[in-house]
Amino acid sequence: MDQEPDRPASDGGSAQRAGRPPEGSDGADSLLLELVAYLRDQRTELREEWARRISEAELLSVMSDEEIFSEATEVYDNYVDALGTGSIEALQTYARELSERIIPRGVETHEVLGIVLLLRDVLARSLFANYQDDLKLLNRILDAYEPAANRIAVTVGVSFVEERERVIHDQQEALRELSTPVLQLRERLLILPVIGMLDSSRARQLTEQLLGAIQQKRATVVVIDITGVATIDRTVANHLVQTVEASRLMGASTILTGLSSEIAQTLVDLDVDLGMMKTVGDLQGGIEEAERLAGYRGADASDSMGHVES
């Protein structure tokens, strides 16, 4: 190869041509323009070839063939435009819209990357076929094509991942904003139902709310119900232990209820120090126990069952 890879010679573009008339000025830009013209020319066949390869590779399996074809057409046109103008902004916007449409349908990252790389390959192969008689020209065409094509692949991939992350982030926000109300069941008896995902920031927020409520309502017993919590990790478990300890320091005893079987086993496996914690199976039992502790029902804590030998 006799050309600098990133800067094809200025006299190259229009000299020898395999099958097409010369057009445009010299250099990579003119090569790209020629490329774009060629790809527009071949639009129908290449598009079909691409859609066929997508189906073959079993990508986008959640979409019907018609949908794949119409998306493929749009992506193809945007792709070729981006190649020609070198501006990826329009493509970025389109990729984002596309992601918005297909993420809820369960399209995975590997599928999106897969189809973009497939398109790159389909186009490259057609370039090979078209310019195979003139290797020098083919080289220069590829020099112009490859960086642009890779940039497009990266752009689409990144847009998709960003969109996905935005969706995940939004959902996390929504979960976090699910408020954690502190409810007063009776005089001096509070209930804190926890629903959704507990992470350390939410656990901290929850502790603050609870301690504030204990002070304000002058509570002596608190029931924390975590029936609605699916999983717990070590950090959060330790947070809970600290919450219980802090409540104790403020003069309230805490009962933890509604630990799922999985959470209970996780906590035991993690060897979190739960000696301080009073746990009861479900909220109902927890409230009964709390009422007893708070002195309702007149039942006292002293042992009324005298017939027990230890």
Added chain:
Amino acid sequence: MSVAILRQGAYLIASIRSDLSDSEVIQLRHELSELVGSYRTRGIVIDVAALEVIDSFVARSMRSIVLTAKLRGAETVIIGIQPDVAIAIVQFHLNLEPLRVALDLDAAITLLDRMTRRDAEDGG
């Protein structure tokens, strides 16, 4: 599974019938943990009389069964530890720390009644 789990009021009685493989021990742990939730169980009795050997894995698993059940709101009492096994446990310094042990089923039920006395108060 070589463990029969019977329900007796607010208690579960898990009777082990033969030596357990490690996976059976783990399965027992899952099963008890699930049942405690669905039956609102207050106490569990585990009869280990059929176990001729209690190795460190079984000992540790028993411990985690007890802790898991406790988190789900149930107390656990072990009964039927054989004399040989008892000697071995002592000699090998196996950590059975939070385990409550009773002589037989009667004693275990009595012990559970006392440990979960809030039920008894509800009744009377």
